[in-house]
Amino acid sequence: MTKIALVTGASRGLGRNTALNIARRGADVIITYQSREQEAQAVVTEIRAMGRKAVALQLDTSAVAGFANFAARLRTLLTDIWQRDTFDHLVNNAGHGDYALIEHTTEAQFDQLVNVHFKGVFFLTQTLLPLLADGGRIVNLSTGLTRVSAPGWAAYAAAKAAVEMLTVYMAKEFGGRGIAVNTVAPGAIETDFFGGAVRDTPDFNKFFADMTALGRVGVADDIGPMVASLLSEDQRWVNAQRIEVSGGQGI
Numbered sequence: 001m002t003k004i005a006l007v008t009g010a011s012r013g014l015g016r017n018t019a020l021n022i023a024r025r026g027a028d029v030i031i032t033y034q035s036r037e038q039e040a041q042a043v044v045t046e047i048r049a050m051g052r053k054a055v056a057l058q059l060d061t062s063a064v065a066g067f068a069n070f071a072a073r074l075r076t077l078l079t080d081i082w083q084r085d086t087f088d089h090l091v092n093n094a095g096h097g098d099y100a101l102i103e104h105t106t107e108a109q110f111d112q113l114v115n116v117h118f119k120g121v122f123f124l125t126q127t128l129l130p131l132l133a134d135g136g137r138i139v140n141l142s143t144g145l146t147r148v149s150a151p152g153w154a155a156y157a158a159a160k161a162a163v164e165m166l167t168v169y170m171a172k173e174f175g176g177r178g179i180a181v182n183t184v185a186p187g188a189i190e191t192d193f194f195g196g197a198v199r200d201t202p203d204f205n206k207f208f209a210d211m212t213a214l215g216r217v218g219v220a221d222d223i224g225p226m227v228a229s230l231l232s233e234d235q236r237w238v239n240a241q242r243i244e245v246s247g248g249q250g251i
Contacts, residue, residue, distance in 0.1 A: 002053075003027040004078070004087040005231060008061055008124070009094025011040035014141065014189065017224030018091055023047040023054070025228050030077065030087065032059035032070075032094065053081060061094040061120035062112060067127040075131060086133040089231045092121045092140045092163075099152045110155050117159035122166060135178040137231045140167050142242065144187040148211070148250030160185075164242050171240035180239040184227050187246025189218040213248025222247070 005022045009015040010031035019029045020043070029047050033040035033056055040056035047054035055077055059070050078084050095117055098109050121140060132138075142164050145157040164183050171181040188208035190199035199205070208217045226245050229235055 002082075003089060003231070004030065004082060004084070005089035005091065006030045006032070006074070006087055006128070007091040007093055008032045008059065009034070010043060011036040011056075014186065014220055014223050014227075015091075015093040016043050017220035018093060018227045019043055019054075019224075020046060021224040021228035022089070022091075022231065023050050023052040025232065026052070027089070027231070028053040028082070030054070030074070031056050032061075034058070034060050034094070055081065059094075061124060062115035064115075064119065064123045067124055070124075071127050071131060074128070078131070086131055087136075088133050089137045090125065090128060090132060090139075091227060091231075092125065092138070093227075094120070095141065097153075097156060100155070101152055102154050105155050113155045113159045114162075117156070118162045118166070121163055125170065129174075132179065138167075138170060138174070138179060138181040139227050139230050140164075140170075140181070140183050141227075142183045142185040144185055144244055144246045144249050146185060146242075147244065167242070168240050175239070180236065182230055182238060182240070183242045184223065184230070185242055185244045185246070186223045187212065187218055187244070187249035189220065189223065208249065211250050212246065213251055216247065218245070218247055 005027050007015050007019045010019040011033040019031050023029050031040055031043055044054040044056050057073060060066060098113055100109055140163050142160040145153050146161045146164060167181050167183040205217055209215060223245055
């Protein structure tokens with residue numbers, strides 16, 4: 001049976017790359033987007049061109065109140081398109097960056113980071129559990145900044161650190177259903193993240209490149225294949241792990 005993966009925040013960046021790499025490995029893909037519908041549909045078109053099925057659904061991962069409606073829409077799609085009532089893989093990728101020193105961080109900034117990167121991951125996973133097949137896989141995205149600190153990223157990194165611990169508990173609690181749960185923690189990556197700062201600001205790019213053993217920052221195609229590989233049977237015994245994919249950043 002063809003596997004079905006759900007990737008949140010996949011209209012661009014790491015989510016897009018992950019969705020495409022999952023499709024290249026022979027799975028069908030459901031992607032979510034918050035506001036970039038046109039870009040999300042372009043990803044769907046790319047996946048369908050590979051001969052795979054793909055659908056894009058709107059989802060605000062910071063709005064827990066909307067998760068039940070999202071699950072209902074997803075359930076309908078699974079029935080109508082795949083004649084199934086479950087999907088196999090969940091990749092909690094959706095996110096954003098917000099830079100501020102601790103003394104300047106506002107409550108609104110803090111709340112939005114926690115709502116997207118921790119609370120949203122917790123309750124979206126909880127909501128979708130009845131639709132996730134036994135023996136499935138969950139991958140939660142974190143960051144290298146939970147291991148190597150950089151001033152200005154305290155709230156973001158703290159939310160991601162919470163997700164890393166949540167991953168361990170998910171693996172423990174969902175293990176009875178054969179569901180493996182892991183964290184992938186990218187280093188600095190050239191994407192649209194934080195307004196494309198790493199990609200478009202030479203000094204910022206060089207700062208992180210100089211911290212990395214391989215002498216450059218990452219690109220999306222350094223991460224997507226790693227996430228896709230964790231969903232395969234080849235990695236069936238990898239569970240409850242934080243896997244950093246950073247080229248050796250900060251060693």
